[in-house]
Amino acid sequence: xxxHEYQAKELFRSYGVPVPEGHLASTAQQGREAAxxxxxxxxxxxxxxxxxxxxxxxxxxxxxxxxxxxxxxxxLGRALVTHQTGPEGRIVRKVLVEKAQRIAREIYVSITLDRxxxxxxxxxxxxxxxxxxxxxxxxxxxxxxxxxxxxxGLADFEARRIAAFLGFSGKSMHACARLLxxxxxxxxxxxxxxxxxNPLVVTEDGTLLALDAKLNFEDNALYRHSDIMELEDxxxxxxxxxxxxxxxxxxxxxxxxxxxxxxxxxxAMATMDLIKQAGGDPANFLDxxxxxxxxxxxxxxxxxxxxxxxKAILINIFGGILRCDLxxxxxxxxxxxxxVGVPIIIRLxxxxxxxxxxxxxxxxxxxxxxxxxxxxxxxxxxxxEQ
Ligand code: ADP
Ligand code: MG
Numbered sequence: 001x002x003x004h005e006y007q008a009k010e011l012f013r014s015y016g017v018p019v020p021e022g023h024l025a026s027t028a029q030q031g032r033e034a035a036x037x038x039x040x041x042x043x044x045x046x047x048x049x050x051x052x053x054x055x056x057x058x059x060x061x062x063x064x065x066x067x068x069x070x071x072x073x074x075x076l077g078r079a080l081v082t083h084q085t086g087p088e089g090r091i092v093r094k095v096l097v098e099k100a101q102r103i104a105r106e107i108y109v110s111i112t113l114d115r116x117x118x119x120x121x122x123x124x125x126x127x128x129x130x131x132x133x134x135x136x137x138x139x140x141x142x143x144x145x146x147x148x149x150x151x152x153g154l155a156d157f158e159a160r161r162i163a164a165f166l167g168f169s170g171k172s173m174h175a176c177a178r179l180l181x182x183x184x185x186x187x188x189x190x191x192x193x194x195x196x197x198n199p200l201v202v203t204e205d206g207t208l209l210a211l212d213a214k215l216n217f218e219d220n221a222l223y224r225h226s227d228i229m230e231l232e233d234x235x236x237x238x239x240x241x242x243x244x245x246x247x248x249x250x251x252x253x254x255x256x257x258x259x260x261x262x263x264x265x266x267x268a269m270a271t272m273d274l275i276k277q278a279g280g281d282p283a284n285f286l287d288x289x290x291x292x293x294x295x296x297x298x299x300x301x302x303x304x305x306x307x308x309x310x311k312a313i314l315i316n317i318f319g320g321i322l323r324c325d326l327x328x329x330x331x332x333x334x335x336x337x338x339x340v341g342v343p344i345i346i347r348l349x350x351x352x353x354x355x356x357x358x359x360x361x362x363x364x365x366x367x368x369x370x371x372x373x374x375x376x377x378x379x380x381x382x383x384x385e386q
Pocket of ligand 1: 020043050051052053054055059098099100101102106129198199211212213
């Protein structure tokens with residue numbers, strides 16, 4: 001689960017990770033009031049669940065309260081498109097108005113799980129503010145990776161080692177080490193999957209501040225963090241993904257135009273590879289899982305049908321525990337209820353496959369049944385282009 005910058009900064013504050021003073025505004029008037037309260041120059045920051053806002057016009061400096069109001073009015077209610085949002089962007093519903101900081105230098109710090117080593121890893125670079133992927137590609141020696149033992153937590157000497165790598169010494173080294181330890185504590189206490197500060201800045205008067213704050217949380221651990229669950233912003237969630245979750249279906253939205261329904265995540269990956277090889281582009285994948293019944297299948301199929309980007313659908317089921325006849329019943333039911341305006345290609349194999357094909361054929365609805373998966377992928381790629 002993802003949260004907003006302003007929410008992450010509140011958590012930071014409560015754990016002793018220093019952040020700039022800021023106020024949340026959901027109207028332009030509130031933006032003006034926040035700026036008035038701070039006096040001086042402020043920064044107006046669009047709150048969406050995506051980064052790259054700075055380059056996309058979602059972080060702007062206002063010298064006066066008038067200007068802050070104007071900037072907030074310009075952002076609120078509009079879609080902001082950044083390189084992380086996809087072409088549709090995300091609607092800005094709130095802005096964070098912060099005291100503008102005089103920045104002496106920008107640093108990068110993050111904590112994630114190192115899956116290969118099976119422990120958290122802290123990544124730090126004195127080259128913050130820019131794309132960390134670019135730093136990693138061009139000057140990998142400018143990034144330090146510090147593995148952390150999850151049982152002992154981040155040790156003082158490890159935190160100081162990172163701080164020294166970032167160019168701190170004396171008192172400021174200790175301030176940086178403390179900040180890193182506090183950040184690690186959030187990561188561990190809240191079962192975060194990512195804690196990132198980009199940029200962590202040193203201001204001209206030598207203060208360390210997290211200017212940006214990003215926290216992602218492990219969905220499977222949310223049940224033990226009701227405080228984090230409350231931070232969920234339903235407006236940021238894809239409504240189709242939400243519906244799928246309610247039905248216990250795994251649904252992932254992608255950028256193409258072919259709806260994909262499969263049983264099993266591995267089969268989903270293989271199916272998408274084949275569609276791509278055939279020149280098609282999946283709009284989503286919906287994994288109905290093992291023991292789905294006709295109702296659940298119908299719900300899944302309706303979700304795929306209600307995505308206006310979908311121009312063709314491929315259903316690829318290998319019947320094991322999930323019986324092909326049940327799947328066919330569910331698909332026919334949903335197609336009758338909802339009405340289908342796009343071509344549907346179905347490939348069924350395994351338990352009761354023949355019975356499933358018979359149900360589809362006798363339904364009177366237009367399904368194309370493919371024998372082999374490669375034929376199915378080729379067919380769906382073809383029709384999606386028409
Ligand atoms: P994003 O990562 O989405 O682009 P950031 O919060 O990192 O958004 O902001 C982008 C840039 O804007 C930062 O690198 C920093 O230079 C500047 N910035 C952000 N907040 C402030 C602030 N409070 N004062 C001064 N500059 C800021
Ligand atoms: Mg940033």
